[in-house]
Amino acid sequence: MDQHSLRTVAATRYVTPFREGGSLPGLVEADDLGMYVLKFRGAGQGLKALTAEIIVGELARRLGFRVPELVLVDLDPELSRAEPDEEIQDLLRASQGTNLGVDYLPGSFDFNPRVKEPGSDLAARLLWLDSLVLNVDRSWRNPNMLLWHRQIWLIDHGAALIFHHRWQPGWRPAPTYRYDAADHVMMPVAGSIAEADAALRPQVTPRLISEILSLVPDEWLDPALGSPAAARDAYAAYFAARLADAPDWVAALEETRAARV
Structure with missing residues (x-):
């Protein structure tokens, strides 16, 4: 995959919903004959969740974690005509345009x-990553990991980067953020989070x-900050601040880990 862009495909058939997800992600077939779990722009937290999926998923991939390929999916609302469920019809119509697809891992x-x-090494690295991006959705109840061909794959990062739901003009990152990892799977x-x-x-x-x-497509970025460039600068500022604070939150993670031993 090109490190500087995501592939774009067009959805050709809506196959089935995954009703265990709160935002009703669905399985679609695309014009490259691939099957993708479609994350809809018209569902739940909308474009903020899709933006977090790309930022966190691609960061995880570059740090050596296994993440299914992410693609941009063009969705024609005409696909809703063949869907009998009215709720899904509404979702398809509300999601016209560019959505996010996650490569489907059969079996x-x-x-x-x-x-x-x-x-212990993978566990520590994943704890570190989730703390960096404030991923609140990796618990025993909902680990958001798949086992495929005996390997662990990370999925569903839309709940991370929670700070961007409170953006407004003039936003600046906080010097520190609270992250409770006690319930992390x-x-x-x-092992050692310091390592x-x-x-x-x-x-x-x-x-x-x-x-x-x-x-991240320009059209997905929050206009509250003025421009796509300003939104990207805000995300970059968050990462700079969070990394600068790493000695403190890594120490907090080590304290939590020691309390579990």
């Missing part, structure tokens, strides 16, 4: 650390963040 199933030991098995920090933090450079932010 995958929800990851359970009781079934497969993730390893990886906390009981994580994970030493390995991962140097990789999250301003250039890397800029490359990832460039993958």
Whole structure:
């Protein structure tokens, strides 16, 4: 995959909804004959969730985690004509334009650390990543990981970057953010988070963040900040502030981990 762009495909057939998701993601077939889990721009948190999916998913990929390919999906509301469910019809019509597709992993199933030991290094690295991006949705109840071909794959990052739901003109990142990792699915098995920090933090450079932010379509970025460039600058400022605060939140993670031993 080109590191500087996401592929664009067109949805040709709506196959079925995944009703376990609150925003009713659906399985679609596209004009490249691929199957994708479609995240709708007209659902739930809308474009903010799709933006978080790209930023966090692509950051995770570049840090060495397995993430299904993300693509941009053009959706024609005419697909709603063949759908008998009125709720899904409305969702398809409300999502005309560019949506997000996640490569469908056939035969995958929800990851359970009781079934497969993730390893202390992977667990620590994932704890570090989720703390960096304030991902509040990786608990025992909802780990948002799949096991596919005996490997762990990360999915569903729309609940991360929660600060962008409160944006307004003049927004600045806070010097510190509270993140409660006590219920994180990886906390009981994580190794040294300080070691994970030493390995991962140097990789999250301003250039890397800029490359990832460039993958988000301009039309998805919050106009409250004035322009797409201003929105990207705000995300970049958040990452700079969060990384600067890393010694403190990594120490807090280590305290939580020690309390679980």
